[in-house]
Structures are given as C-alpha cells and as structure tokens.
Amino acid sequence: MPKNKPQPAVRAFLVENHSVGADALVYATDKKAAKEEYLKQCPDAINDRFTAYIVK
Numbered sequence: 511m512p513k514n515k516p517q518p519a520v521r522a523f524l525v526e527n528h529s530v531g532a533d534a535l536v537y538a539t540d541k542k543a544a545k546e547e548y549l550k551q552c553p554d555a556i557n558d559r560f561t562a563y564i565v566k
Contacts, residue, residue: 522565529558535565 523544525534534551538544544562549555 523562524565525560525562527552527555527558527560529555529560536562 518539520537520539523536523538523541525536525544525548527533534548536544536547536551538547541562541564545560548560548562
C-alpha cells in the first residue's frame, strides 16, 4: 500500500507592505506562498516591497 505524504500545514502569515505601511493577514503553507496569496488579493502591490512573517 502506498503511504500518503503528509501535507504541509497551513499557517497564518502577516504580510507587511513597506511601500504603503499596510499589513494583511493571509493563510499559506510557507513564506513564498504567502507572498503569492498577498499578490492575488492586492495585485496593485506587484512593485511594492513587502515581507511575510509567521504569526505566532
């Protein structure tokens, strides 16, 4: 029987947009996915500088 690979946990990330001083909460599996999800929600931020932090 094939074993199922464990799925990565979905976590909350706080994405801080440094260009406009705004924050957003997104749910993703890692920082890269969090940034991609943020850009889906805020497509105008494509040229902005932002950082994703894990919410603890």
